[in-house]
Amino acid sequence: MLAIGEFSRLTHLSVRTLRRYHDADLLVPATVDDTTGYRYYSADQIPSAQVIHRLRQLDVPLPDVQRILRSSDPATRASLVADHLQRLESELDRTRAAVVSLRRLLQPEPAPVHVELRAVAATSVAAVEDDVELDDVLSWYSGAMAELDAAVPEPAGAPGGLYDNSLFEVCQGHVLVYRPTVRPPSRGRVHPVTLPAVELAVTTHVGEHDDIDVTYGQVGAWVVANALAVAGPIRETYLVGPRDTPDRSAWRTEIGWPVFRVAVP
Amino acid sequence: MLAIGEFSRLTHLSVRTLRRYHDADLLVPATVDDTTGYRYYSADQIPSAQVIHRLRQLDVPLPDVQRILRSSDPATRASLVADHLQRLESELDRTRAAVVSLRRLLQPEPAPVHVELRAVAATSVAAVEDDVELDDVLSWYSGAMAELDAAVPEPAGAPGGLYDNSLFEVCQGHVLVYRPTVRPPSRGRVHPVTLPAVELAVTTHVGEHDDIDVTYGQVGAWVVANALAVAGPIRETYLVGPRDTPDRSAWRTEIGWPVFRVAVP
DNA sequence: CCGGGACCCTCCCCCCGGGAGAGGGTGCAG
DNA sequence: CTGCACCCTCTCCCGGGGGGAGGGTCCCGG
Numbered sequence: 001m002l003a004i005g006e007f008s009r010l011t012h013l014s015v016r017t018l019r020r021y022h023d024a025d026l027l028v029p030a031t032v033d034d035t036t037g038y039r040y041y042s043a044d045q046i047p048s049a050q051v052i053h054r055l056r057q058l059d060v061p062l063p064d065v066q067r068i069l070r071s072s073d074p075a076t077r078a079s080l081v082a083d084h085l086q087r088l089e090s091e092l093d094r095t096r097a098a099v100v101s102l103r104r105l106l107q108p109e110p111a112p113v114h115v116e117l118r119a120v121a122a123t124s125v126a127a128v129e130d131d132v133e134l135d136d137v138l139s140w141y142s143g144a145m146a147e148l149d150a151a152v153p154e155p156a157g158a159p160g161g162l163y164d165n166s167l168f169e170v171c172q173g174h175v176l177v178y179r180p181t182v183r184p185p186s187r188g189r190v191h192p193v194t195l196p197a198v199e200l201a202v203t204t205h206v207g208e209h210d211d212i213d214v215t216y217g218q219v220g221a222w223v224v225a226n227a228l229a230v231a232g233p234i235r236e237t238y239l240v241g242p243r244d245t246p247d248r249s250a251w252r253t254e255i256g257w258p259v260f261r262v263a264v265p
Numbered sequence: 266m267l268a269i270g271e272f273s274r275l276t277h278l279s280v281r282t283l284r285r286y287h288d289a290d291l292l293v294p295a296t297v298d299d300t301t302g303y304r305y306y307s308a309d310q311i312p313s314a315q316v317i318h319r320l321r322q323l324d325v326p327l328p329d330v331q332r333i334l335r336s337s338d339p340a341t342r343a344s345l346v347a348d349h350l351q352r353l354e355s356e357l358d359r360t361r362a363a364v365v366s367l368r369r370l371l372q373p374e375p376a377p378v379h380v381e382l383r384a385v386a387a388t389s390v391a392a393v394e395d396d397v398e399l400d401d402v403l404s405w406y407s408g409a410m411a412e413l414d415a416a417v418p419e420p421a422g423a424p425g426g427l428y429d430n431s432l433f434e435v436c437q438g439h440v441l442v443y444r445p446t447v448r449p450p451s452r453g454r455v456h457p458v459t460l461p462a463v464e465l466a467v468t469t470h471v472g473e474h475d476d477i478d479v480t481y482g483q484v485g486a487w488v489v490a491n492a493l494a495v496a497g498p499i500r501e502t503y504l505v506g507p508r509d510t511p512d513r514s515a516w517r518t519e520i521g522w523p524v525f526r527v528a529v530p
Numbered sequence: 531c532c533g534g535g536a537c538c539c540t541c542c543c544c545c546c547g548g549g550a551g552a553g554g555g556t557g558c559a560g
Numbered sequence: 561c562t563g564c565a566c567c568c569t570c571t572c573c574c575g576g577g578g579g580g581a582g583g584g585t586c587c588c589g590g
Contacts, residue, residue: 002489003586005537010485012433012478015538016578036585037539043486050479051370057363062576074373081371085364092357098322099350105316106346108339168277213277214315220275221308224267230274270566280567281549301556302568327547 001031007041011049018049026066027052060084101211113215115203115222120256126152126184127193129176134167137175144177144189151190155179160237160254162195165230174233200235200256201228208248212255219257228259266296272306276314283314291331292317325349366476378480380468380487385521391417391449392458394441399432402440409442409454416455420444425502425519427460430495439498465500465521466493473513477520484522493524 008015021027022039027049029039048069055065064084071077128144145159157180164173176193184192201223205215216234223230237254245251273280286292287304292313294304313334320330329349336342393409410424422445429438441458449457466488470480481499488495500521507516 003537006489009430009433010482010489012481014577017576019539020577033585038585039538043489046482046486047370050482051367053478054363054367054370054476056576058360058367074371077371081367088360095323095353098319102316102319102323102346105312105319106339106342165274168274211319213318216277217275217311217315221311224271224275224308268566279549282547284568285548298556303556304567321547 001040001042004029004039004041007045007049010043010046011053013049013053021052021062024062024066026062026069055081055084058084058088097208097210101214104211105214113203113218113222115201115219117259118200118202118256120198120200122197123180123195124182124184125178125180125193125195126190127176127178128189128191129162129174129193130189131173132167132175133172137167140175141177147189148177148179151185151187152179152181154181156181158237158239159241160235162233162235164233176233196232198232198235198256198258199260201226201259202254202256204239205253205255206249207251209253212253215255219255223257223259228261230257231260232258234258266305266307269294269304269306272310272314275311276318278314278318286317286327289327289331291327291334320346320349323349323353362473362475366479369476370479378468378483378487380466380484382524383465383467383521385463385465387462388445388460389447389449390443390445390458390460391455392441392443393454393456394427394439394458395454396438397432397440399436399438402432405440406442412454413442413444416450416452417444417446419446421446423502423504423519424506425500427498427500429498441498461497463497463500463521463523464525466491466524467519467521469504470518470520471514472516474518477518480520484520488522488524493526495522496525497523499523 002010004015004018007013008018011018013021018027019039022029027045030042030045031040032038033040051069052065055068056062060068064080068077068080071080126148128148130140130144132140141161148159159177159179161178162174162176164175167173167175178193178195184190186192201219203215203219203222205212235254235256235258237256239252239254241251241253242248267275269280269283272278273283276283278286283292284304287294292310295307295310296305297303298305316334317330320333321327325333329345333342333345336345391413393413395405395409397405406426413424424442424444426443427439427441429440432438432440443458443460449455451457466484468480468484468487470477500519500523502519502521504517504519505515506518507513510516
């Protein structure tokens with residue numbers, strides 16, 4: 001039987017942390033003295049402590065650590081760990097993207113953006129729409145677009161999407177993706193929609209979408225500078241995307257903000 | 266002039282977060298209405314907000330973000346950013362190491378470790394020693410070892426180190442690295458030391474040091490199981506190390522815990 | 531058998547960067 | 561003038577730990 005201090009030395013976990021793990025039911029001492037409250041650990045708890053240590057180094061949240069330790073089945077365990085590694089991987093992707101974008105932002109002379117005003121007529125499209133969480137947009141998008149592709153064999157233009165403003169404000173909102181076509185079908189989630197005529201502040205974002213918010217910001221600054229106000233969901237048109245070329249620097253996304261002129265006194 | 270809500274939409278930073286950044290003097294609104302307290306931002310603050318956003322995505326602490334934004338000189342700014350990227354890189358290394366080690370730990374049958382008791386005679390060595398922070402051990406080690414190598418042309422055995430227990434407890438302690446040699450010189454930090462005779466619980470750690478604490482734990486369990494107690498600093502002997510071969514799986518580190526027999530009633 | 535020091539206990543506050551909500555004041559348009 | 565969206569400040573919460581206060585316990589040496 002090891003007192004908490006000895007166990008701490010053997011596992012390189014601090015005494016405080018061991019006590020917290022006990023409180024969290026994560027690593028319960030082999031014995032606890034009823035009267036004194038002293039915790040006593042057995043030597044065969046060392047491996048558990050080390051697994052916990054490693055998982056925490058990987059930023060696995062304590063509840064997940066608990067689930068991993070509790071699962072007796074090695075397969076379940078492996079899949080839980082794999083899940084987390086997946087998360088780490090995607091986080092790494094985001095980090096990489098942020099680094100690239102930061103480098104661009106910190107360039108002394110950021111490329112100026114062309115924004116123009118364009119009147120767009122009402123368009124008849126085949127669409128899939130839903131209320132979506134911001135985090136789920138990407139996966140929802142790929143599913144919806146696949147369904148659209150299947151339902152619209154002869155599209156009459158580049159695909160696009162309408163994104164509710166609330167998506168960026170409260171991370172949840174209405175999203176609609178579409179392909180323009182002469183005779184929009186109705187099949188599954190796909191149904192005909194007529195996009196209303198609007199006046200758009202339009203610019204084109206070059207490259208992948210990691211730093212598309214920078215372009216958004218530039219459009220926003222332009223809109224404000226020109227005494228306009230935003231009316232309705234943001235439109236994106238995917239002129240060149242992953243379906244067209246794997247070369248990300250060739251991608252072109254048209255960003256359109258519906259605007260109306262604000263009366264200036 | 267943009268109210269906080271509009272600015273929030275343009276920058277994809279939440280209203281609450283913008284207020285916090287104001288409180289932290291990180292992103293001060295262009296104007297604040299004295300009577301109402303309303304914050305008003307100007308459109309040219311959007312780039313700053315976006316830089317902050319990117320830096321936060323990279324987990325740069327707010328004070329560092331402030332330093333980066335404040336520094337007008339692009340070179341200083343670039344170096345501050347580079348520093349943080351360096352930190353991210355080393356964190357990534359640690360993550361990779363933890364993944365490898367975790368995989369080893371979760372193997373159904375972890376390789377059992379041979380621990381044996383060995384009496385070691387007093388040894389005359391050339392040594393460099395100091396009180397070191399745990400975080401600095403690696404860099405201190407390489408410096409000390411380089412100095413030792415220069416001062417001991419004909420070593421009489423593998424190099425090693427003595428690591429105070431407090432290093433693992435309070436992350437700060439006495440460290441001594443040595444090379445055994447017949448006639449230890451005294452030059453610079455290098456000086457003769459006679460390592461005392463001890464009885465060691467010895468095992469050999471295979472491979473790189475990322476998961477050496479697992480081996481430590483196994484030694485610890487063995488020591489406890491054999492009714493021994495630890496007396497004095499831990500000894501490591503670098504039988505095969507980076508100086509010998511770049512093949513990490515070939516590295517061999519002998520771990521020795523000075524022990525004495527505990528009276529068992 | 532006692533004293534002292536190392537060890538252990540619980541409890542509370544702090545850190546960071548953010549989210550949630552209460553409770554109340556403002557700006558603007560119908 | 562009234563309603564509603566917007567804004568303000570304030571307090572509390574999270575996770576995963578660190579620091580310290582204040583008090584009990586173990587054990588070894590004298």
